[in-house]
Amino acid sequence: MSETGRTAAFSDGVLAIAVTLLVLDLRVPVRATLEGSLADALGHEWPSYAAYVTSFLVVGIIWVNHHAVFELLGRVDRIVLFLNLLLLMLVAAIPFTTSLFAEYLTAGGARARTAALVYSGVALGMSVAFAALFGYIGRHPALLAAGVDAVAVRGSILRFSVVGLALYALTMVIAVFSAPATLAAHAAIALYYCFRQTRATA
Amino acid sequence: MSETGRTAAFSDGVLAIAVTLLVLDLRVPVRATLEGSLADALGHEWPSYAAYVTSFLVVGIIWVNHHAVFELLGRVDRIVLFLNLLLLMLVAAIPFTTSLFAEYLTAGGARARTAALVYSGVALGMSVAFAALFGYIGRHPALLAAGVDAVAVRGSILRFSVVGLALYALTMVIAVFSAPATLAAHAAIALYYCFRQTRATA
Amino acid sequence: MSETGRTAAFSDGVLAIAVTLLVLDLRVPVRATLEGSLADALGHEWPSYAAYVTSFLVVGIIWVNHHAVFELLGRVDRIVLFLNLLLLMLVAAIPFTTSLFAEYLTAGGARARTAALVYSGVALGMSVAFAALFGYIGRHPALLAAGVDAVAVRGSILRFSVVGLALYALTMVIAVFSAPATLAAHAAIALYYCFRQTRATA
Amino acid sequence: MSETGRTAAFSDGVLAIAVTLLVLDLRVPVRATLEGSLADALGHEWPSYAAYVTSFLVVGIIWVNHHAVFELLGRVDRIVLFLNLLLLMLVAAIPFTTSLFAEYLTAGGARARTAALVYSGVALGMSVAFAALFGYIGRHPALLAAGVDAVAVRGSILRFSVVGLALYALTMVIAVFSAPATLAAHAAIALYYCFRQTRATA
Numbered sequence: 146m147s148e149t150g151r152t153a154a155f156s157d158g159v160l161a162i163a164v165t166l167l168v169l170d171l172r173v174p175v176r177a178t179l180e181g182s183l184a185d186a187l188g189h190e191w192p193s194y195a196a197y198v199t200s201f202l203v204v205g206i207i208w209v210n211h212h213a214v215f216e217l218l219g220r221v222d223r224i225v226l227f228l229n230l231l232l233l234m235l236v237a238a239i240p241f242t243t244s245l246f247a248e249y250l251t252a253g254g255a256r257a258r259t260a261a262l263v264y265s266g267v268a269l270g271m272s273v274a275f276a277a278l279f280g281y282i283g284r285h286p287a288l289l290a291a292g293v294d295a296v297a298v299r300g301s302i303l304r305f306s307v308v309g310l311a312l313y314a315l316t317m318v319i320a321v322f323s324a325p326a327t328l329a330a331h332a333a334i335a336l337y338y339c340f341r342q343t344r345a346t347a
Numbered sequence: 348m349s350e351t352g353r354t355a356a357f358s359d360g361v362l363a364i365a366v367t368l369l370v371l372d373l374r375v376p377v378r379a380t381l382e383g384s385l386a387d388a389l390g391h392e393w394p395s396y397a398a399y400v401t402s403f404l405v406v407g408i409i410w411v412n413h414h415a416v417f418e419l420l421g422r423v424d425r426i427v428l429f430l431n432l433l434l435l436m437l438v439a440a441i442p443f444t445t446s447l448f449a450e451y452l453t454a455g456g457a458r459a460r461t462a463a464l465v466y467s468g469v470a471l472g473m474s475v476a477f478a479a480l481f482g483y484i485g486r487h488p489a490l491l492a493a494g495v496d497a498v499a500v501r502g503s504i505l506r507f508s509v510v511g512l513a514l515y516a517l518t519m520v521i522a523v524f525s526a527p528a529t530l531a532a533h534a535a536i537a538l539y540y541c542f543r544q545t546r547a548t549a
Numbered sequence: 550m551s552e553t554g555r556t557a558a559f560s561d562g563v564l565a566i567a568v569t570l571l572v573l574d575l576r577v578p579v580r581a582t583l584e585g586s587l588a589d590a591l592g593h594e595w596p597s598y599a600a601y602v603t604s605f606l607v608v609g610i611i612w613v614n615h616h617a618v619f620e621l622l623g624r625v626d627r628i629v630l631f632l633n634l635l636l637l638m639l640v641a642a643i644p645f646t647t648s649l650f651a652e653y654l655t656a657g658g659a660r661a662r663t664a665a666l667v668y669s670g671v672a673l674g675m676s677v678a679f680a681a682l683f684g685y686i687g688r689h690p691a692l693l694a695a696g697v698d699a700v701a702v703r704g705s706i707l708r709f710s711v712v713g714l715a716l717y718a719l720t721m722v723i724a725v726f727s728a729p730a731t732l733a734a735h736a737a738i739a740l741y742y743c744f745r746q747t748r749a750t751a
Numbered sequence: 752m753s754e755t756g757r758t759a760a761f762s763d764g765v766l767a768i769a770v771t772l773l774v775l776d777l778r779v780p781v782r783a784t785l786e787g788s789l790a791d792a793l794g795h796e797w798p799s800y801a802a803y804v805t806s807f808l809v810v811g812i813i814w815v816n817h818h819a820v821f822e823l824l825g826r827v828d829r830i831v832l833f834l835n836l837l838l839l840m841l842v843a844a845i846p847f848t849t850s851l852f853a854e855y856l857t858a859g860g861a862r863a864r865t866a867a868l869v870y871s872g873v874a875l876g877m878s879v880a881f882a883a884l885f886g887y888i889g890r891h892p893a894l895l896a897a898g899v900d901a902v903a904v905r906g907s908i909l910r911f912s913v914v915g916l917a918l919y920a921l922t923m924v925i926a927v928f929s930a931p932a933t934l935a936a937h938a939a940i941a942l943y944y945c946f947r948q949t950r951a952t953a
Contacts, residue, residue, distance in 0.1 A: 151763065151818060157353065158767030161360030164439065166774065168368065171443040176450050176458075183451060183458040187465070198436065205432040209425075212353060223815075227945050230811040234804065237770065241777040248782050249789060256782075259789040339429050359555065363562030366641065370570065373645040378652050378660075385653060385663040400638065407634040411627075414555060541631050561757065565764030568843065572772065575847040580854050580862075587855060587862040591869070602840065609836040613829075616757060743833050 152229060153215040159233045160211065163240060164204040167197050170244040192250035192328075199328055200243040202335035203268065207236055207275075210305075210338075214279060217298060219290035224281055232274040235267055242267045250324050261320035261327040268331065269313040276306035312337075354431060355417040361435045362413065365442060366406040369399050372446040394452035394530075401530055402445040404537035405470065409438055409477075412507075412540075416481060419500060421492035426483055434476040437469055444469045452526050463522035463529040470533065471515040478508035514539075556633060557619040563637045564615065567644060568608040571601050574648040596654035596732075603732055604647040606739035607672065611640055611679075614709075614742075618683060621702060623694035628685055636678040639671055646671045654728050665724035665731040672735065673717040680710035716741075758835060759821045765839045766817065769846060770810040773803050776850040798856035798934075805934055806849040808941035809874065813842055813881075816911075816944075820885060823904060825896035830887055838880040841873055848873045856930050867926035867933040874937065875919040882912035918943075 171193055174186040211232075218225075242264045249260035282288055283302040286295040312334050320327045373395055376388040413434075420427070444466045451462035484490055485504040488497040514536050522529045575597055578590040615636075622629075646668045653664035686692055687706040690699040716738050724731045777799055780792040817838075824831070848870045855866035888894055889908040892901040918940050926933045 148818070148822070151759070153353070154356070154760070155763050155767055155814060157357050158360060158764060159771050161357055162364055162768055162771040163774070164435075165361050165364040165368065166771065168365070168439050168442050169371075169775075171440065173443070173447045173450050176454060179458075183454075183461040187447075187461070197440070201436045201439070202432070205428075205435075208357060209428055212350070216350070223945065226811075226815055230808070233770075233811075234807045237774050237807070238777065238803070240774050241779070245779045245793075248779050252782060252789075256785075256789040259793070263793070339425060355555070356558070359559050360562060363559055364566055366637075367563050367566040367570065370567070370641050370644050371573075373642065375645070375649045375652050378656060381660075385656075385660040389649075389663070389667070399642070403638045403641070404634070407630075407637075410559060411630055414552070418552070541627060557757070558760070561761050562764060565761055566768055568839075569765050569768040569772065572769070572843050572846050573775075575844065577847070577851045577854050580858060583862075587858075587865040591865070601844070605840045605843070606836070609832075609839075612761060613832055616754070620754070743829065 147220075149215065149218050149221050152221050152226065153212075156211060156215075156229060156233060157208070159237055160204060160208045163237050164201055164208075166240040167200050167204075167243055170240060170247060171197060193247040195328060195332075196243045196247040196250065199332040199335070200239055202339075203331060204236060204239060206335045206338045207271065210275070214275075214282065217289055217293050218282065219293075220288055222285075222288065225278065225288065228274060228278040228281060232271060232278060235271045235274055238267055246324070246328065250328065252324075257324035258321060261324040262317065264331070265313065265316040265320045265327060269310070269317060272306075272309040272313045276310060279306055349422075351417065351420050351423050354423050354428065355414075358413060358417075358431060358435060359410070361439055362406060362410045365439050366403055366410075368442045369402055369406075369445055372442060372449060373399060395449040397530060397534075398445045398449040398452065401534040401537070402441055404541075405533060406438060406441060408537045408540045409473065412477070416477075416484065419491055419495050420484065421495075422490055424487075424490065427480065427490065430476060430480040430483060434473060434480060437473045437476055440469055448526070448530065452530065454526075459526035460523060463526040464519065466533070467515065467518040467522045467529060471512070471519060474508075474511040474515045478512060481508055551624075553619065553622050553625050556625050556630065557616075560615060560619075560633060560637060561612070563641055564608060564612045567641050568605055568612075570644040571604050571608075571647055574644060574651060575601060597651040599732060599736075600647045600651040600654065603736040603739065604643055606743075607735060608640060608643060610739045610742045611675065614679070618679075618686065621693055621697050622686065623697075624692055626689075626692065629682065629692065632678060632682040632685060636675060636682060639675045639678055642671055650728070650732065654732065656728075661728035662725060665728040666721065668735070669717065669720040669724045669731060673714070673721060676710075676713040676717045680706075680714060683710055753826075755821065755824050755827050758827050758832065759818075762817060762821075762835060762839060763814070765843055766810060766814045769843050770807055770814075772846040773806055773810075773849060776846060776853060777803060799853040801934060801938075802849045802853040802856065805938040805941065806845050808945075809937060810842060810845060812941045812944045813877065816881070820881075820888065823895055823899050824888065825899075826894055828891075828894065831884065831894065834880060834884040834887060838877060838884060841877045841880055844873055852930070852934065856934065858930075863930035864927060867930040868923065870937070871919065871922040871926045871933060875916070875923060878912075878915040878919045882916060885912055 172190065174183065174190075179186055221229075246260045246264040249256045251257070252260070279302045283295075283299045289295060289298065316327055316330045316334070319330050374392065376385065376392075381388055423431075448462045448466040451458045453459070454462070481504045485497075485501045491497060491500065518529055518532045518536070521532050576594065578587065578594075583590055625633075650664045650668040653660045655661070656664070683706045687699075687703045690702075693699060693702065720731055720734045720738070723734050778796065780789065780796075785792055827835075852866045852870040855862045857863070858866070885908045889901075889905045895901060895904065922933055922936045922940070925936050
């Protein structure tokens with residue numbers, strides 16, 4: 146496999162594992178200590194399920210976009226490997242930020258705000274790493290695969306990076322006011338990426 | 348690797364991880380607090396082992412069928428990626444529903460029923476996502492690989508989807524009456540898929 | 550990727566995950582409750598480290614042998630997929646049997662014996678699944694890749710299966726008498742496979 | 752896939768899983784027992800975040816170097832497989848040594864020293880396994896891919912192995928004096944590898 150192919154495969158591995166580890170945040174009520182009905186206990190855990198679905202979509206969209214970036218590449222250099230590693234480091238932390246967010250989503254006050262800011266902060270960091278990776282590739286046309294139009298890449302990079310950064314920065318602002326609204330915003334961004342890009346490629 | 352190939356590889360990764368994470372539901376009795384023999388303590392955990400084997404077969408069959416669907420595809424679009432992501436989201440939750448089912452399999456009454464309904468509900472959701480993915484592909488012959496017969500695909504989709512939906516809907520009904528019978532039904536469905544399809548391709 | 554290639558890749562995924570999950574059996578002494586020196590506390594955990602190394606070698610050897618079997622295959626049918634799934638189900642349980650064995654290795658008496666029997670039993674089950682898979686392939690030359698000598702395959706199957714089954718059956722006998730000797734026997738078998746096969750191919 | 756390709760893919764799998772399992776060392780403060788602010792509680796966990804980032808870089812650099820070694824190989828023999836397995840066994844233990852190091856980084860005295868020595872010791876063991884693997888390949892030019900210059904490989908092996916062994920041996924010395932300085936040294940080594948090698952290939 147080429148260096149580019151092996152880097153994409155390694156990244157796919159990390160993304161697949163990170164998304165699957167989200168299930169470890171779903172906790173089974175312990176039978177010996179459970180009071181009341183199991184249905185109530187599970188219903189009480191709704192923040193975990195909402196956070197699971199949202200983070201699954203978030204990582205899924207990252208996978209789709211990561212995929213699109215690596216389609217453009219003909220070769221990788223050490224800077225690409227390093228920026229990609231930074232991106233993966235932030236994605237791999239999502240099972241932690243998801244668990245934190247689910248635990249404090251309904252805690253109210255400063256605690257819910259802290260959890261929402263951490264969740265949005267890691268997502269913003271991801272979009273910064275993505276913009277840095279995408280921007281570096283745009284400035285180094287020698288990395289592009291044969292037949293890829295460098296000018297078109299640079300234009301889509303600008304739009305993509307600005308929109309991503311703006312949207313995730315917005316979730317930081319929302320996080321100051323409401324944790325549940327922050328989670329809803331992340332789910333909406335992920336769904337928006339699905340729809341917008343579907344229209345663009347259909 | 349093609350977009351179709353990378354999507355299949357990512358899906359394989361999630362399925363392989365989900366099936367291997369099932370082992371985390373098998374708990375080791377703590378030596379310091381164990382009373383009586385270890386053999387008795389392990390025997391007492393039989394619902395965990397039964398649930399492990401059943402869920403391993405269930406995910407294994409999903410892998411085989413997922414595989415068969417992706418063999419037909421020549422390319423993927425955003426809708427396919429999104430429906431596939433929904434399917435993976437449900438499969439990745441199986442270590443949780445398995446652990447829940449094992450914990451409450453012998454609890455009796457409403458609790459065992461709730462656990463059985465959650466387990467069967469996620470399995471039914473999976474078959475709905477599969478039917479949606481399969482049905483979308485059937486209505487878009489442009490996605491099929493060269494040489495794949497669109498009419499034959501549509502026929503097998505109908506049979507496959509209806510049978511899968513009917514069988515998993517049936518486990519929801521069984522779940523109302525008996526949790527152990529529900530687990531046995533899931534194991535029987537997985538084995539049925541093995542045998543039926545073996546006969547069909549041999 | 551071909552059906553054979555995708556099955557090998559899925560199996561590789563499960564084996565890689567199972568072997569890496571072994572690390573979850575290595576426990577960090579909790580700082581708040583630790584009495585005495587950390588070095589003593591870690592030294593006290595030697596059964597975990599010995600079991601980690603042994604199981605890592607055991608799964609590593611399975612990977613090498615699994616690899617060798619799939620090199621022979623030109624195509625797979627449903628029976629191969631099913632027998633392979635059985636094999637993976639047993640391998641994926643190794644992080645559990647390893648953790649159990651480490652916890653009770655020094656417990657003495659019936660408890661250590663039970664843990665050693667479970668560990669050896671799953672290893673024996675693995676070698677039975679391997680022999681069944683290998684034997685099925687030997688009886689169906691149509692599955693072999695072009696240029697593979699069916700008679701030579703059948704001969705090596707017989708030797709390989711008989712030796713593997715005999716060695717793991719022997720660990721069941723040893724398990725009745727001594728848990729530490731059982732662990733040493735498993736490590737010795739894994740190292741034996743390394744050396745013997747190195748000589749054979751060098 | 753070739754035997755070399757499948758070995759590289761299996762290794763990639765183990766490295767991707769080990770690096771992603773690092774997230775399990777990041778603990779969410781339990782809401783029911785949390786006193787004071789969540790921000791303070793998370794801030795108190797800074798050793799976990801520092802250890803996460805450092806170990807992510809360490810494993811990332813191993814992946815890059817492992818990748819570079821396998822680019823040279825045209826085929827693998829049993830000794831390569833065995834040395835590679837030893838290397839993976841040590842890498843797969845990093846989530847454990849990371850968790851241990853984070854737990855005792857600020858404990859001071861003999862406990863922090865023990866944790867730092869274990870962390871550095873496993874890293875040193877890794878560089879020994881790497882040097883053994885690299886050295887074995889250098890002494891067996893028949894394993895190299897067509898067109899790879901055996902003399903140049905031997906020269907870079909010597910430099911690479913000596914530098915790696917010296918740097919990680921140095922962290923053992925630092926570990927005797929200061930745990931936080933040890934962690935910083937590991938992060939610095941990982942970043943040094945990034946920069947130095949970037950310059951060399953740019």
